[in-house]
Amino acid sequence: MEPTVIGSSEFVKAYSDGSVERFIPETAPASLVLYDGFKCKDVTIDPLKPITARLFIPIAATATAKPPPLPIVVYFHGGGFCIGSTTWLGYHHFLGGLSDASESIVLSVDYRLAPENKLPVAYEDSYASLIWLSQQTLSEPWLQNGDLSRVFLSGDSAGGNIAHHVAIRAIRDPQCPVRVCGIVPIHPYFGSEKRTELETKAESVDEVKSNDMFWSLSVPEGSNRDYNGCNLEKMLVLKSEWNRFPDVLVFVAEFDFLKERGVEYAEFLKKKGVNVKLFETKDEKHVFHVFRPDSEETKSLQNQMNEFIHSF
Template identity: 65%
Template sequence: MSLVEEAPGYLQVFSDGSVERLAPEIVPASLESTNGYTSKDVIIDSSKPVTGRLFLPRIASSGSINKLPVIVYFHGGGFCIGSTTWAGYHHFLGDLSTASQSIVLSVDYRLAPENRLPIAYEDCYSSLDWLARQVGSEPWLEQADLSRMFLSGDSAGGNIVHHVAIKSIQNNSCHIIKIKGLLPIHPYFGSEQRTEKEKAEGAAEEVASNDMFWRLSIPEGLNRDYYGCNFQKAELSATEWSQFPAVVVFVAGLDFLKERGVMYAEFLRKKGVKMVRLVETEGESHVFHVFYPESEATRLLQQQMIEFMKSS
């Protein structure tokens, strides 16, 4: 048995198909209020399994009668790693719940390469169905306003945001839920056509890493022009594009994926999406908010997210 793919410190894939994931610091959910929020883990679909972590801000849990918006968040990790339990995600989303006075559902979808795309899209879309079913019975959702739902996620999670939004438009099956806006953070896209940044001198290591994650996550036998990787392959009518929610695309100035994020925003504008914003955090790297959830840049990102939610 030999090592065939590796993301040092995070992932090892072996020749027999076995996978070892090396998790960073994790945080358990807690019913005790921490920094203004409580959290608990939920089962979204036990048969797959798909789980999630709910965050409830203190004002909501103390009896406020106001309905609260809902943020559904999909973690990053190249579709192959990541979890709601990772400390960076837990602290970032708990603080976002408090600052935005929103209920947050962070989703643990099944990971590649054991579960290749489009499984992550299906799992994450099922979280919307779960919310619609649970809103009348789950005590933590008593104040949830599903007509003010926002989808967010970073890296691969930002990619998932796009595809869950498309799936919700195409299905048009749940009248309870209204997706008011999308907030992809440093979204992870690609294509067979290399960008200028990817062709530049010194980019080989970053390109190889991105290619590895795509190789592990897209269906076997397909390339990076698979619709899940290349957003330009989306098959939506003009009418469907007109129904696409408002979008704010967050990019980071030092992020190797910044170019793809800018291209994504431009693509949506050309498709006639009603509101598309592009917000850059200068001097920061890919998913800095996960590595530094209490940094000044992360606080600014959270405030920008809140401002977008209020305007949508």
Template identity: 60%
Template sequence: MSIVAEAPGYIQVFSDGSVNRFAPEIAHASTKSSVKYKSKDIIIDASKPVTARMFLPDIPASLDQLPVLVYFHGGGFCIGSTTWLGYHIFLGDLSVASQSIILSIDYRLAPENKLPIAYDDCYSSLDWLSRNVNSEPWLEKADLSRVFLSGDSAGGNIAHQVAVKAIQNKAFPVTLRGLLLIHPYFGSQRRTELELADGSAGDVAMNDMFWRLSLPEGSNRDYYGCNFEKAELSTAEWHRFPDVVVYLAGLDFLKEKGVMYAEFLQKKNVKEVKLVEAEGETHVYHVFHPESEATRLLQMQMSEFIDSL
């Protein structure tokens, strides 16, 4: 049995189809509000399974309702979890900074579960939200007219796809106000300038490997889930697309695609599209350094975007 795909320290895929994942340090949920927020794990769909971690900030008595932010973790669709320590700290602190309820989704991973399974799993979390708003105590002050989607890397990709699916559903039960995409992970068959540049071979090979593991059999990088230009929305549907902010990292190999995504939305006349860049920072720095000055700034910027809508 040989290794056919590997991201050292994160995942190994073997010739018989088995997968070995290496989890970094994880955090356990706690309903004790010792750091200005509390957290708990919930089941979205036991049959798949899809789970989530919910973060609830200490709520001032003066606040009647809180926005809800649904977050999708990154990891090339193949690794990652809301239980990872970096995600737990980042999202817990973000719930406090933004005074929002955060629902962080653990969707099924590729290559065992290829796309579009991750999209379907994450979309189902919004159905769970609408069904449980009157029965889940932590959603007592949830304002489903102010729901935001966010995620980093592959999770940013998922946030876009969930928004597309929601726009296509005229009976969608919540109101999406905005998308906050952090270093989103997109691709296409046509190579970008950065992908063709000297010194990019290693990054290109790693990206291609994750796409190969996650795309449906017989698909290439022009699959709609990879190439955002393949989205099938009408002009009227694009006009209903929520406001979008794309966060970039100056040293991120995926920065170019993030800029192209924003330009694509602007051409589709999406109401509001913003780009915010963290100069000198690397891909998903907020996960690896959740208490850094750059991460605190990102949390403040995200909070301001949420407050503005």
């Protein structure tokens, strides 16, 4: 029998036999030449799995013989855990611009994707990037001025979800070699079997279908949207762990289908005693910064991130 399609979107098609087709948009190569305030190169975190990343450094890191220690932003791309890459053109320009605007080193992680690698693989791969980061500060010239006491976790959509879970793993690991000062989820991707008000509206049918499809491809076999990686209320986190959770800056967009989930996330953290700020971008949709990395709205988002990073 021919395999049947069990999930599809503009960028991915998954089949019943486990095979997957991905449709890759325009990508950008890494460049060691200083361009638009930054330069970047690709690195390997774990060749066996494999886990790779793109490393960005700002002009500030090249302007003097010994620049001051720079904060480090570890970024996780979005894509419903199933698609996306730091090499995509939008991510390349957004993260290069962020590195320049915030005078930060940015490590953008290409974790393994679902459905071939279902959750929690993305969380495990992403946490492994923190371990790799700490091990490279002596041997990787671009990281020698990186400040491991000022590490920030960020990501958009599914990447915002990953940033949250990596922060929890850092808290639980007594041997964690970096200090996570804050996390910056952009239009974070959470869910539950219970629908939000927006998800019940007739005009949301297509977005709900796509959203459900990505979750079904991502969660472990036998799980649903009440999986503890998806549903905030199902996460088993101790009060003592919430007390150590880093400060959070949550971004939502006015016309984003996932806006309600982002607002719920911020309110959920506040109830746990976490220091949270919520910022809404007006007149914008989901992950606009990836589709329009040079827009004024994106520059404003980068500036907000810069202020947050340099408040520590």
